[in-house]
Amino acid sequence: MATPTASTPSPATGKQTPDATVKWQHRHVIDSSKLSYTDVQEILNTAKTFADILSRPVKKVPTLRGKVIVNMFYENSTRTRTSFELAGRYLSADISNFSIATSSVKKGESIIDTAETLAAMGVDAVVIRHSSSGICQQLANHFGNRLGIINAGDGWHDHPTQGLLDLYSILEKRSCIKGKKIVIVGDITHSRVARSNIAILNLFGADVHVAAPSTLLPVDIEQLGCKAHTQIEPALEGADIVMCLRLQLERQKAGLIPSLSEYNKFYTINKERLQRHCKPDTIIMHPGPMNRGVEIASDVADDKSTSLITNQVTSGVAIRMALLYLVLSTPVERGQ
């Protein structure tokens, strides 16, 4: 299990209130495993205050007026990009999109030079999605606290806002997740979503399991703080929460799964599997976009009594509002 940093209260104490004397002072959110228990509590509390804005007739507060954020998306993602974009707009920030297709990246400029250019234009924070694991940390090392940096998914490494929004969504339904059995099912190897969730759920004392065909399960995954299964039945047994992962369909071409129908036969989360193995009120989650009939059956996805999939999307906006607020409110003078 991942160890929270020494300065934060251990989830083992069950203490769920943040230490009021330790305050957020990060300009970067890059690595789920480096977030302390206190950090996460502060993010959750901030998100809670912002979530209300989403259901108002006028979805706009002036909190970040005159702050400038750029979405640097080197991989396509309407969902995450739009989530950050709307999060910024609800807080009255100026948020600009920067996509591969029209970028100087094509001209061979390094991402550090590109980000330096944005910083010199007055940009306060960048939100980065990139196919290279570790690129956000590399930028953070270069910039120190001169530029806010939020990781919106870097390679297979991490996707901290996903882990945070998943935690937030669960805590809206369950008062405590300590000891709860949470099973992540699907392509664990290539999943930054899985890595982010393992780190953050462990911080809150969950009993995290992962299940995947052996070709999609890294050998040393248990070192991250989870129990690994190559068969789905023991993984689902007594589960409180099931998280499906999106199966990148190109994995089949790479020979990592024999066929979609075989995957469907052994791993798809459907009503029958849930009823046979999980707790009666098991929560179902999916980071989206879904391949219906591949990793999740449609009736499971659409059952509002157990599926949190829509809630996850809404939580995502609230969490991103919280992070933009916290990162942009951290004084630049202090270190990360």
Add this chain to the structure above:
Amino acid sequence: MATPTASTPSPATGKQTPDATVKWQHRHVIDSSKLSYTDVQEILNTAKTFADILSRPVKKVPTLRGKVIVNMFYENSTRTRTSFELAGRYLSADISNFSIATSSVKKGESIIDTAETLAAMGVDAVVIRHSSSGICQQLANHFGNRLGIINAGDGWHDHPTQGLLDLYSILEKRSCIKGKKIVIVGDITHSRVARSNIAILNLFGADVHVAAPSTLLPVDIEQLGCKAHTQIEPALEGADIVMCLRLQLERQKAGLIPSLSEYNKFYTINKERLQRHCKPDTIIMHPGPMNRGVEIASDVADDKSTSLITNQVTSGVAIRMALLYLVLSTPVERGQ
């Protein structure tokens, strides 16, 4: 001729004022033929009040502040997308663009799942352009009044904001269009613009004609409420208004027209044809973008005394402001 719904005053009565007791209560604008006479009058009146904003030094009113609209454009269209975008901005809405190139659509997500995601992010209305006829109605059936939906062109089916802006443009020049001969010339088969105009012009009692080579004229087009011609001369004879349609140049490759020069010879709207057949003050319209020298001669397009082409663009913004306002002001509790 299309029949207005029973509850609305018939154009045959010539009554041009809306029934004050019937108020707009739609969350969707999808089908021109389902708009009642009262609906259209309310749209026109609302557009009129908004049109003034466009000529002010400060083109901004706070009407839709804190409302969120997403342009879901699955087909390229700078013109219509920008028109909706500016319409939203003039009303202070937050309007975000979503284009094919960067969308999850590429990842195989259904448009319903994509729209559900947007709704869960707090989006109040979507503006949709898509190549599939009927996709907006499909979304409306799914969402009911949970999400505002405006059709910005779906396949060959409909493009209601085009029919509305054309009507608005005409009514700025002519006090009444009852009985006026209006000729739509060009590729009728593939034209959602033609279908929208036939429906809306009929509602106001116009005498609608269409003219096209037989390969570009659907067999049953007269059932929509118009007279069909395969030769342009009788169609233009005594016309009050001539609407040119854009000729998709790829139709020639498909063998539907023998050659552009033959099309030009028989169907291009030029000065000579207009002077020989139409009324002296005939109005010329085109939805844009134009193929100059193909469906319309340049001197006709640029003659400010008769061409409404630029006015149509301006009217389009006013009509879209009106629709965004009406759709977003309709309480979500009421049915569509």
Add this chain to the structure above:
Amino acid sequence: MATPTASTPSPATGKQTPDATVKWQHRHVIDSSKLSYTDVQEILNTAKTFADILSRPVKKVPTLRGKVIVNMFYENSTRTRTSFELAGRYLSADISNFSIATSSVKKGESIIDTAETLAAMGVDAVVIRHSSSGICQQLANHFGNRLGIINAGDGWHDHPTQGLLDLYSILEKRSCIKGKKIVIVGDITHSRVARSNIAILNLFGADVHVAAPSTLLPVDIEQLGCKAHTQIEPALEGADIVMCLRLQLERQKAGLIPSLSEYNKFYTINKERLQRHCKPDTIIMHPGPMNRGVEIASDVADDKSTSLITNQVTSGVAIRMALLYLVLSTPVERGQ
């Protein structure tokens, strides 16, 4: 040397204050060589007042609220597009992006028809980048003062905001540039940046030199007001300022340079060359994006004591704020 227009004070007089009786009255900024000394002084002074906004916690003033600008970018450029976009946003303008990929251009519409459409939608000014030299002037001839037009780079012709931001950046470090030796190094033939700088630096009495391999040096370049060199050493000798140009790597494929390593050997601006030939406190500039190790060595680019590269980016936003303000504040009634 380019001659300033008769009505403006000559740089030869050393008079650096603008003539208060002559005020900005342009709706277009297209050609660096047509800007008068007074024009440039007014731009610099305006930029100075706006530059402060960039370092404020709230980077937003209401100056251009309700004004609408469209970035018409027919060539990819994140850097310049984002610079204009942020400049507009800091002044509270509505600024919309229009890119090739989603434009009606693909449908064969002329740029004049596209711009007419935007004007009819209420757009106050367009910022244009296009591969055709002279296209901005063509638009200006068509529109007169009906539409604000700012050239953001047209073919090899001009890029006036670059020349202006370079001048602004230099004047932040040097009180006067009259008589200063400024060397522009690189692909002069294909460089609108070089042409813009030659015109504007001459207006302020600089001693402008250019250096390039003969294949990248136009025969008649000296007529623009500079001394040409095919060897870098005499060009750098005693230089106060060195401007590197970006080398489009595709020039090598076209056979204009033998190889990148040969270019590097003879033309790259590195520490050794600077120390051997230039003044001790020589300023180094680059319009970005850089090819590190090709036209400029990394240690030169990153030496904050002499490199103005980051300052140029910041100055670019201030200059563009100034131009948007000046162009949009010019009454439409007056001629260009």
